[in-house]
Amino acid sequence: MPESLETRPGILASIAQVFRENRVPCLLLNVLVASLVGSYYFLPAVAGAWEALAVFKQHWGFAFAFVSTVFSAVLLPSALQWMMGTLPVKERLKRIVCLSLFWGWRGIEVDFFYRFQGHFFGTGNDAFTLAKKLVMDQFVYTTIWAAPTYLVVLLWIDVDYSWPRLRATLDRRFWTHTYPSVIVTNWLVWVPAVLLIYSLPGALQFPLFAVVMCFFVLIVTLLTRSGEPTVSKPLQA
Numbered sequence: 663m664p665e666s667l668e669t670r671p672g673i674l675a676s677i678a679q680v681f682r683e684n685r686v687p688c689l690l691l692n693v694l695v696a697s698l699v700g701s702y703y704f705l706p707a708v709a710g711a712w713e714a715l716a717v718f719k720q721h722w723g724f725a726f727a728f729v730s731t732v733f734s735a736v737l738l739p740s741a742l743q744w745m746m747g748t749l750p751v752k753e754r755l756k757r758i759v760c761l762s763l764f765w766g767w768r769g770i771e772v773d774f775f776y777r778f779q780g781h782f783f784g785t786g787n788d789a790f791t792l793a794k795k796l797v798m799d800q801f802v803y804t805t806i807w808a809a810p811t812y813l814v815v816l817l818w819i820d821v822d823y824s825w826p827r828l829r830a831t832l833d834r835r836f837w838t839h840t841y842p843s844v845i846v847t848n849w850l851v852w853v854p855a856v857l858l859i860y861s862l863p864g865a866l867q868f869p870l871f872a873v874v875m876c877f878f879v880l881i882v883t884l885l886t887r888s889g890e891p892t893v894s895k896p897l898q899a
Contacts, residue, residue, distance in 0.1 A: 691874070695874055716866045727770050727868055735768075771808075775803060776868055783795055783798075792861065796857055800852060
């Protein structure tokens with residue numbers, strides 16, 4: 663039997679398992695995101711706080727993107743892991759520094775990408791504009807660039823920063839099992855989340871992204887409390 667037919671059940675089973683494990687926390691997270699967006703549009707008192715955050719973000723620009731993403735994706739989950747006793751012991755500082763540099767740059771990249779989307783597709787929140795931004799975000803940028811680069815960086819750290827070991831890890835199973843599983847789980851959170859993000863004014867889109875990232879990574883940290891590095895759990899890129 664051809665190998666592609668042999669591996670297909672395993673691929674589908676892996677994706678199905680990831681879906682079962684993460685559907686409830688992903689759903690709850692998007693309920694939270696919807697509530698935050700609703701608070702901006704329907705609660706004037708809360709909307710004022712959002713507007714103040716937008717002004718703060720505009721003032722600091724990419725520096726806000728760098729710092730807030732490092733805090734959400736690295737520092738906060740590392741602190742939680744430390745309290746749970748699951749923070750990897752080996753070369754902790756090096757790991758945190760490497761992840762901080764990666765996520766800081768990724769924050770700047772996402773902020774720039776949101777600005778590009780607004781310039782290219784417009785800043786409206788009608789269904790057609792949101793659909794175009796969703797497709798570009800999740801099925802082009804994330805699928806082709808953001809998710810693969812994140813997984814490669816995480817694997818590189820997990821194999822003790824060894825390029826030969828990294829190349830050996832990027833085998834057929836990685837691209838046919840691990841990568842599809844991560845992408846599907848990513849979509850569980852970020853397809854509805856980015857629709858909500860893009861429904862806000864441009865200055866508020868990245869701050870909401872940072873909030874989603876914060877709760878998302880906290881959920882991932884709790885799901886991976888065993889302390890073993892893994893790329894089969896949902897991690898946004």
